[in-house]
Amino acid sequence: MSGDGGAEEVLDGLSRHARKLVAELAGPVRRVRLRSGETVLEVEWHHPVPPAPAPRAEADPVTAPRVEPVPVADRPAVRSPVVGTFYRSPEPGAAPFVVVGDVVRPGQVVGIVEAMKLMNEVAAGQAGRVVEVLVEDGKPVEYDQPLIALEPLTGRDA
Template identity: 90%
Template sequence: MSADAGSEEVLDGLSRHARKLVAELAGPVRRVRLRSGDTVLEVEWHDPARPAPAPRAEVDPVPAPQVEAVPAADRPAVRAPVVGTFYRAPEPGAAPFVAVGDVVRPGQVVGIVEAMKLMNEVTAGQAGRVVEVLVEDGKPVEYDQPLIALEPLTGRDA
């Protein structure tokens, strides 16, 4: 199978997923972007009153650089449970859920990801000390994107 045929197959799969996703969503969709390797499918509507245009697909000639900060491989991280907008505090002007240096316990709320007007709590999956907040407040995040880097607790911290 040639590289072009493989890209076309991936693109067809992404197109099917995009159509299914848009059909299942309740309410208007402004933008959908799906990526598999170097293949990207992007659909965007500029005017909700106009009918949706056909999906526009492109194949990136060079993989896009990762813009997210990635914690060191040996450090655990709290990850985004859904695609949406990450917030560090429960409301504008409030103190953040956690700050660098704080100790978190499993199940502790460390942030919120807003997705389709729903606020999804982001909870720590394990105990640790916050060593870095990897995403700025109010920034978009992808599913499973690292949000907060943790340092495992030692015997004296626990």
């Protein structure tokens, strides 16, 4: 047997795990990355973007309140490092890692994403104040999905 036979077996195993993981997940998968030792399998799909719904005409623009939330893309956020299930606390019944109003520092754990029975810590990449938790506890998340919206710290917060 050549030296590549072991790597092929590992790659075949990773491929089986990837197929099983994708089959078990709800919703479209954008990226899967699995590693075993030095062998890495990464698969990325490019899904077509559905067209935006046509704007509806307001029946009575005077009574309809105009709310313009800050788009998630325009504010800093802590994002999911993997596809999996998001948990706000280290175990059921425990206090969440962070709540709205908390100040987080770079590297601070703000949640967990479970993927293939592995618990992956989600850490803040920058300092900020938590302004919104964007995903409910126990809900599936996609790779790079915003989980926690942050407001950058000002001089008085730092």
